Amino acid sequence: MPGEPTGAAPARAGSTARDRATEALRDVAREPGAAKPDPILVADGVVRRFGGLTAVNVNHVEIQRGAITALIGPNGAGKTTFFNLLTGFDRPDEGQWKFNGDAVQGVPPHKVARRGMVRTFQLTKALSRLSVIDNMRLGAVGQKGETFWRALIPSLWRKQEAEITERADALLERFKLDKKREDFAGSLSGGQRKLLEMARALMVEPHMVMLDEPMAGVNPALTQSLLGHVKNLREDGMTVLFVEHDMDMVRDISDWVIVMAQGQVIAEGTPDSVMADPRVIDAYLGAHHDGAPDPSAPIDNEPAAGPKATDGPAERE
16 A cells, blocks of 8 residues: 655644645645646646547646545546546547556556556446455456466465455455355445445555546445545545546545546636636536526635536446
């Protein structure tokens, strides 16, 4: 797990991870591409075109280590496409990015994960015909039994597999899935599959977890559980970057918010400052939307202004 970042301010006694993240981001400029005191991920000039459409055109963005950063924007803004590029599931036409100081553009997804940057998906990728515990075991990296010849000699991998299983069981208990241990993953509810995917991501022991709409399709009864688990990732020293349309969730758990529209980063800041930003209001509602606030009008006393929690269905980018 990542240690205390070298660029972070000294932790105060009794301070929480959220307190430390808030302190680190306190003096960061509220503007697109703002420099962070200790970025774990830095992207420059990332462009992705599909024919004549430019889906992503991100000039510069930095993700602060140890913080929860929300990536928001209207449908079709390019958020999921940007996720796909950063994690190796798609290739850019231009651009480069570094994770923990190392260039990762062009690196295949499984190697990106091994370096400590893992992601989940809008539509969960659980292996339906395998048990929950087997899904968890598959998430561990560096398994000796994965090579053909070693697999033929159980004595080489049995001890490691026992350790992996012990760690998997601990995570299943933490995510309240231990009673589903032997069930097929395909029998889980949508919310339980989200929990399984998040738990499996932690088998990699990542430095950074990227969640693509973690609340999409989740039963309200599981929402608070998922929110708590996301917050715990930060308390455990991990960095979180997530895409979400639920603005109540964004305000509740995020330390910093990055807003995309038409493939570009148009705003950054704390949740409250971003949701009162005329550029963000314009991106969600449109400058000429009936009833939309005038972007030139004062908005300091309009706490209800900004994107709402009902921004529409999950994007398909």
